[in-house]
Amino acid sequence: MNVFLSIAQILLGVALIAGVLLQSKGEELGGVFGGAQGVYQTRRGLDRVLFTITIFIAIAFFALALINVIFFSANQ
Template sequence: MNPVLALGQIVVSIFLIIAILMQSRGIGLSSAFGGDSSVYRSRRGVERQLLRFTVALIILFVGFSVLGYLQTN
């Protein structure tokens, strides 16, 4: 794997971990099965931007992984 791709993947993964940890508690599956009333509320403002940022980081991470795989083959 190209060292630039490896470094990019490491940096993206660190930011991805931080973005996931910054998200509000109770958004996941545990609140859906726990009967939490906030299941139906919409995400606004910072929560929405953080969600979009997290999705963008996931796409970047997968992209770096695919590029690294294609370079080795």
């Protein structure tokens, strides 16, 4: 069970990193590392879907991290 939770958390972490990096596709390389965007744009279509999926992955990652902490501390 511990191995499954750890692997799931690693996979969610990689998916979260990929989701965040894919959202900066319209910007230059400086936008990936925190460059400011001058114009506010609303998210439409695929951008909105990717944004929503990234939020759900982040929530799942956080919940799994809490479960891991609770589960590992209970086994010690």
